[in-house]
Amino acid sequence: MHIRFTPVRLAIAAAVLAIGSQAQAQNAPIKVGLMLPATGTFANLGTMIENGFKMYVAEQGGKLGGNEVQYFKVDDESDPAKAADNVNKLIKRDQVDVLVGTVHSGVALAMAKAAKESNTLLIVPNAGADVVTGPMCGKNIFRSSFSNWQPAYAMGKVAAERGHKKVMTITWNYAAGNESVKGFVEGFEAAGGKVSQQLNLPFPQVEFQALLTQIASQKPDAVYAFFAGGGAVKFVKDYAAAGLMKSAPLYGPGFLTDGTLEAQGEAAQGMYTTLHYADNLNTPRDNAFRLAFAKAYKVNADVYAVQGYDAAQMLAAGLKAAGGDIKNRDKLVAGMEAAEIDSPRGKFKLSAAHNPVQDIYLRQVKGNVNEVKGVAVKALADPAKGCKM
Ligand code: PHB
Numbered sequence: 001m002h003i004r005f006t007p008v009r010l011a012i013a014a015a016v017l018a019i020g021s022q023a024q025a026q027n028a029p030i031k032v033g034l035m036l037p038a039t040g041t042f043a044n045l046g047t048m049i050e051n052g053f054k055m056y057v058a059e060q061g062g063k064l065g066g067n068e069v070q071y072f073k074v075d076d077e078s079d080p081a082k083a084a085d086n087v088n089k090l091i092k093r094d095q096v097d098v099l100v101g102t103v104h105s106g107v108a109l110a111m112a113k114a115a116k117e118s119n120t121l122l123i124v125p126n127a128g129a130d131v132v133t134g135p136m137c138g139k140n141i142f143r144s145s146f147s148n149w150q151p152a153y154a155m156g157k158v159a160a161e162r163g164h165k166k167v168m169t170i171t172w173n174y175a176a177g178n179e180s181v182k183g184f185v186e187g188f189e190a191a192g193g194k195v196s197q198q199l200n201l202p203f204p205q206v207e208f209q210a211l212l213t214q215i216a217s218q219k220p221d222a223v224y225a226f227f228a229g230g231g232a233v234k235f236v237k238d239y240a241a242a243g244l245m246k247s248a249p250l251y252g253p254g255f256l257t258d259g260t261l262e263a264q265g266e267a268a269q270g271m272y273t274t275l276h277y278a279d280n281l282n283t284p285r286d287n288a289f290r291l292a293f294a295k296a297y298k299v300n301a302d303v304y305a306v307q308g309y310d311a312a313q314m315l316a317a318g319l320k321a322a323g324g325d326i327k328n329r330d331k332l333v334a335g336m337e338a339a340e341i342d343s344p345r346g347k348f349k350l351s352a353a354h355n356p357v358q359d360i361y362l363r364q365v366k367g368n369v370n371e372v373k374g375v376a377v378k379a380l381a382d383p384a385k386g387c388k389m
Contacts, residue, residue, distance in 0.1 A: 029070040030319070030326050033090030035101030035111060038075035041204040041230040042103040044259060045304045046075075049125045051297050052308025053100060056316070059292070064312065065319025067326070072096055076107050078204065080174075083110030091118050097326045098123065100311055103229075103304075105129035105148065105175035106203075112136045121329070125311040126304060130179050133355035135386035139333050142354045144311040144341075146276050147382035148179035149186075151253035154360035154376040155224065155274040156187020159251055162272075164188075164221040166196050168248075170211055170235075171226040172203035180226035180253055188224075196220060206234045212242045223248050228255035233263040240267035254278075254363060254370060259302035261368045271365045276356070277303040277345045278363045278372035289344035300368075301344070310343045314350075317341070353384035 034053070036046030057069050072094040074086045083106070090096045091114060098121040102108050108127030113136070115122035121140050124132060128148035132141060159167060167188060171177030177200060185195045197218060199211045215223060223244070227235045232255060239250055245267075250256075254275025257268050279300070289309065293301040314336050321335020322328040340349050341356075348356045360377045363370040 029068040030064055030098065030315075031070050031072060031094065031096040032315075033072045033074070033094060033096030033099045033101075035074045035076050035087060035090060035099060035107075037078045037103050038073075040078045041206075042078045042228065043230075045103045045126065045229050048259060048302055048304035049100075049103070049308035049311075052293070052301070052305035052310075053125070053312045054308075055293060055296055055305075056309045056312035058296075060316065064316045065322070065324035065326075067319070067324055076102050076104070078102075078104040078107060080104070080106035080110060083107040084114060087111045087114040091115075091120050097121065098315060100125055100308075102127055105132075105179070108132055109136070109175065112138075112141055115140060121326075121332070123311045123314060125307045127176070128179065129175050130382065131175075131386070133351070133353040133382060133387060134384055137353045137384065137387035137389060139389060140329070142314060142336060142350070144314055144356065145307040146358070147355050147384075148176050148253075149183035149382055150358070150380050151255075151274045151276065151360055152180040152183030152226070153187040154362075154380060155251055155253060156184045156189070156193070157191055158272065158274060158362055158376050159184075159222060159224065160188050160191030160193045162222075164193060164249075166194055166220050167222045167224055168197045168199065168215055168218060168220040169195055169224045170199040170208075170215070172205070172231070173200040174203040177203070177226045181224070184224045195224075204231055206231050208235055208238045212238060212244065215244060215248065216242065220248050223250050225250060225252045225256060227252070228258075229260070232256050233260045236260070236264045236271070237267045245270075254303060254361075257363075257365050257370055259304060261365060261370070268365045269367075272373070273363050273365075273370065274360050274376045275303060275363060275370070276358045276360055277306050278361045279369040280371055281344070281346070281361075283344075283346070285342060286344040303345075306344050310341055310345075313341050313343070314339065351381045351384060352389065353382065353387040355382045355384065357381040 317339035318332040322331040
């Protein structure tokens, strides 16, 4: 059959084509750049974040705001020296729409700097570096996790309430460890305690013996420690093996015992920590999340899985407000700012500096579970010192 292109037919064909390409533009995949550790002491944390993020996307039928999601990945090795190069692979080479990362505060600082310079959207799904939602805050910078100050400050208060007067601290000497100790000192000393000595070692070293000997000789009432991942496993075991658990109970932000209990075993039993998550919140929301996560990945969810999941939820809220258009930054940001995130940890909103305002739970280790004992501080907002939007 011979088809004649009358003007009317041509106009219809053009209109159909135009609609088609518009729909296609709207459905261009969202390019998500995952910059997380796949090796080193935080490798497992990176995996949990990635799995949490992907589980939320899978629950939405593989789409966010009606768009397919395409992943680009870089192993940041928790190495700040490689961070600028690594983040630029995602920004310049892969031209991602959004950066999701990372675990290590020093690496996150480089990511925030590169995100600011290129105006790339960044969602931090762990690293607590206070400055990210402090002096470096920005319209395009968000965090789904915590600031280092938040759980640390809460533990300072708890340690004082538990009657401790003289406490020593120990951590890795880098942004997260130092800020965590600073937050603890602030909370503890405001409540009448005194930090007698602050010990540290370079990240990610795990030769704790000399420092444990110092702790034993000083006889503090208690010790506050910031370690995470593989380093936390070894520290808690070494601390218990040194016979210190009874004479100087060990406290910390929940990273000390989150995702680590199976490996820590007997050593961690009874420890108190503070965090924005616990393993048995026993809410319908958290139970459903934990069941789905365990089914999908054959491991129990932890705080890192929650933070990855919520990073995806935050992005989805922004995309919804922007009608699925990742390029509509103003609407996207406004949507993320206004969202109430239905997190497994409990619902939260973001502060003006884009950091979660959240309850910090007091937890105690029992078996392989960080059991919730109560809320140490309700709706705690990071002070966000130096943030000007
Ligand atoms: C950090 O570097 O900010 C950091 C790393 C691991 C954690 C928590 C914070 O578990």
